[in-house]
Every structure is written in structure tokens, then in C-alpha cells.
Amino acid sequence: MAARRVMASSDIIPPLFDKSRKEIVNSSTIGIDFLGNALSNDLIYEGTRLKWCNDLDSLKAFVAEVLDLNGKWCSPGGGSKRFTSSNAELTLTWYSGKQNTLLFQGKDGNLIRDGCVKFCQTRDGVMKSSCKQVQALSKNSELQRDLIAPNILESEPTSISRPANQVDVASQQRISKPQIPEQSNYKQSASPFAAPMNNNNSKINKNTLMNKNNRNGHRNNGHHNNSGLNQCKSQNVSLQPFISVPVNNGDPESVPFYDTNRDLQNKALQINQIANMPEKQPISDWIGSLPLIEIPIQAKNNQHINRNTSNKLPFPKRHRTKPPSYRTGHRHQSLEWLSHLDIVYQLCKRLKIAHLNIRSLKSNTHLTQLRDLARRENFDILTISETWLNTSVSSAEVRIDGYNLFRLDRLNKRGGGVCTYVRKELKSSVLKSLTFISEENFHQPWINVQCQKFKSLIICVAYRPPDCPLHCFEHTLKPNYMEALVLNKSIVILGDLNCDGLKDNCVEYKIMDRFLNEMNLTQLIKSPTRITDATQSLLDVILVSSKSI
DNA sequence: TGCGCTGGTGGTGTAGTTTC
DNA sequence: GAAACTACACCACCAGCGCA
DSSP, rough: OOOOOOHHHHHOOOOGGGGGHHHHHHHHHHTHHTTTOOGGEEEETTTTEEEEEEEEEHHHHHHHHHHIOOOEEEEEEEEEEEEEESSSOEEEETTTTTEEEHHHHHHHHHHHHHHHHHHHHHHHHHHHHHHHHHHHHHHHHHHHHHHHHHHHHHHTTTTTSSHHHHHHHHHHHHHHHHHHHHHHHHHOOOOOOOOOOOOHHHHHHHHHHHHHHHSSOOOOOOOGGOOHHHHHHHHHSSSSSTTOOOOOOOOOOGGGGHHHHHGGHHHHHHHHHTTSSSSSGGGGGGOOOOEEEEEEEOOOOSSSSTTTOOSSSSSSSSGGSSSSOTTTSSOOOOOHHHHHTOOEEEEEEEEEEEEESSSSSSSSSHHHHHHHHHHHHHSSSEEEEOOOOOOOOOGGGGGTTTTEEEEEEESSSSOOOOOEEEESSSSEEEEEEOOETTTOOEEEEEEEEEEESOOEEEEEEOOOOOOOOOIIIIIIIHHHHHHHTTTEEEEEHHHHHHTTTTTTTTTTHHHHHHHHHHHHHHEOOOOSEEOOOSSSOOOEEEEOOOOOO
């Protein structure tokens, strides 16, 4: 693995948000700075349209290198490619084909578009001017032998490693310098947007080579074809610049509690923290390391469901020709299908609480049905395990109107994750000192729920992955439970412990049972939570500290 | 522990629809 | 009519789960 350079603040702070850079964007000198980058020669301003006249790889390189934007590329279809920036309010759409139209949208998109237009106009003006002057100069026989005029003046925008107007510095110095005095700026910085580059533009070479390799290699699909993202990774640019905070898994107190309402106030601090991360620290320790996010839910209409992606079908449309078999024995069924099996709930004397192993909240179908379920059953608290959420999914996307959401995402690998929906009328807060994911991936967010009418209680959503060692009961859950007991409140632990409560002779059951007895916890669920033709199991549990609950 | 199965994810291209 | 946009089918990869 290549050594990673020390993170610098320039990696984190989006250039477009920087005031000084905005001024540069607005200045007319932008084009001159761009001239240093041969990639930008593919950018054309024709009529009222910006166009990109090369392939997608070069456009990606342009966006990453010249515009210095981080983000995600997707292919919405119709030959179009869309880039959504993560460090600017920008969406870029490229319609490849006859027109090669390049569409900038968003606040920063308009700004960048203006800059690109100015660049094109400036570049074309300079090139015209250069043409005339060199034509005149070329009449001078003394100079003719030193010139490689065609390379300069009709510069095919194909030279990646060498700027179009610096084809041969030694031989062209006499000509290019007087005509383009700003050219010297390029030697210091290729672009006002771009990360610092060395003099021979090696960064561009590296990316170009990588892109070529992509083209020549076998077809990249899915996770391997996001070259924009890969480029970011390869260049050690933070993918989640605003939400990355170092995490100390060993110390629960150090788990950051994150309130997105205070994002802006905390950004500078976080940026400094990231910038100071030691070079050798594993990337997983700091990229997107925000295990806990609290979002005050704002009631808005659900805009994440496609207009044609209604919930009429019991399974995602994409599979309608090959629907997921509602075969028995598998846990991937829709919520409707499993609503009578997978949902374990206890109608307490005061609060209606439910737990659900959802196996992906990313699925629109699951999410829609979960919302329907919450609305229909009117739960006060709804706990979810196996959300499979990560930092790519915002809390707003998985909100349920009327509920506050507390989520604890697994970050070091896919899957896992738990979250809790608490009715807004209930005052709820996270017990930060108890909430964390252990090294063995045992999840346990602890939430205090209070209500004037109801007796307050503590909710814990426990999720033990199948590969999580059984000693986590003793080493991970027990200490936190003991600490929660000190608060002298009723405690409810809901979740998927992956211990079959029906197999009282297996070791998992014995260990869990011993833990329950020792902690004086009562398991309320007695009937199987998953039933197939061949098997029955009781994996989802509700444990209470007091039988009076 | 390894294998097979499965759904999620995100890529591609095609075709249809809407907008200007 | 072209551009812009959307929906869809198909494909490959990945990770989790069940099972032998």
C-alpha cells in the first residue's frame, strides 16, 4: 500500500467555500490558470452551452483535478452521466452523444459554470491572439527552426502530461512568455481549484494512466467503476470531509455524539482534528467515523420515493420479473410478509414498543412499509436492527414523520447497524457514555426516554452479529447494563442477540440465560420470531429489568 | 470453514416520455 | 425534432446468512 501523506487542511476544506477562491472563480484570470491543464481543452463553450468533447474518464479527471470536486458519479441513463458533489452545492450532468452538453446545477454549479465560460472565452481569445502573433513571427527565418508551431497553435487537446501552451518550454520561451504573461502562475498552481501540483503535472499523468488502465482492463462494475471515488481514495482526499471524527472504540466516553444542527459550528474543529491525524493511522479510523447521529426530525413529505416507485408492489420493482422468492427459511422477506413473524413487540402498560430486524433500511420498500407500520400501529418506540446504514445515507432519508431518530451505524464493514425511532412527544436523549459499537461489533445504543405522563425508562437496542463472540454479554453488555441500573429507571433491552431462545441446550442459549439470570432480566418474548416450514427460532428478544413494566 | 444462495448496490444500454 | 429526463432490464460484485 502506498504511504499516505499527512492530511492537510487543503484536503478537507472545499475550495469553493473558501472566500479567496470564490474571488478567483469570479475573476477573469480563471482561464489563464486553467490553461495549465490540458484536460480543460476538452471544455468548449458553444453558443450558450458548455460542452465536454472527450470521454467520461477525462471528464472525471477534469472534475477531480481541475475543479477539485469530490463526489459521486452515477449513470441515470440515456447516455447521461451525473456527478453530485459532496463538497459543493453542485450537480453536473453530461449528456454524451451528439451534443455533449455539460449542465451545471446548484448554487456552486452556477458559479463554476460562469468560471468555465469565462475560461473558454479567455482561452479562445488567447489562442486566436497567439495564432496571429506566431504566424507573424514564423515569417522570421531565424525563429522558424526553434518553433514547433503546429504543436502550440493547433494544440490538439490530447497531451495530458504536457500543458497545451507549454509544449516545449525551452524552445518556446521567447514566444509564449510575452504573449501569455500569466503563464507563470501555472508553475505555482495549475488551477485555483486544484490541489497543489508539482511542476511536471505528474498528478494528471497518474490519473490519466489510471483511467487508461480502467479502459483497458476488464469491465468494472458496481463498486469498482466509481472512478471518481477511486480517484479520491487514491489521492488521499477525504471522502467525508465534514463528518469525520476520530473514534476511540475502546473508550465509550470518547464516542462522539453528533448533532447535525451544530454541524457548521463544529466543522472547523473537526477539520483540524482530521488534519492532525497521524499519517499511519488506518483510514477506517477517521473516514466517516461518526457512529452516532441524532437528528431532530423535520416533517416533510417523503421525497425519496420515486414518483413511479410506489409501494404498490410487495417487493422492489427492479425484481418484479424475478421477485425475491418468498421461500421459507430466509430472512430477506418484505416487512409485510414477515410482519407477523419478525416483529416482536410488547404493549407495555404505558408505552407501545416494538422491535424489528429489518435487514436494510436502505431499501425503499422496507422503508415505506416501516413507515406504514409505524403509522398503523402507532408505536411509541420502534427499534430496528440490521439497518445496514452507513454515512452514505442521511438521517433525513430514513426519517419517519413524528419520530426522532437515533442511529448507530456500523462503519468498519457492511451490514449491521441499529436505530431507534422515538415519538416526538417523548423527551428522549442518548446516553453517550454507554452508547457504542464494540470491537466485536456488538451494537448497543442506550436512550433515555421521558414523558410527563409516562414513567421514564431506558431503552437499549442490542444487536449481536452472528460472528460476535459470546463473551460480549459479560464484557460488553453487562458493564453498561450495570451502569444503567444506577440511574434507577426501568430498563428495556430490545434486539437481535442471535441466540435462539428455543434451543435451551445450545451454548448460546445457556450463556444468554446465565446472563439474564445474573442480571435479573426477564425475557418477554416466548414465541418464535421466525417461523419457516422446517424451523422455528427466537432470535429477537425484549428484556426488561422489572416485571412490572 | 467453505460453499451456495440471496438481496442490495451500482454499473451499462435501450426505449419511452416530457419539455422546449 | 432534439434535448432532457425517466424507467426499466440486465449484469456483476459484495456481504450476510444458512447449512453441511
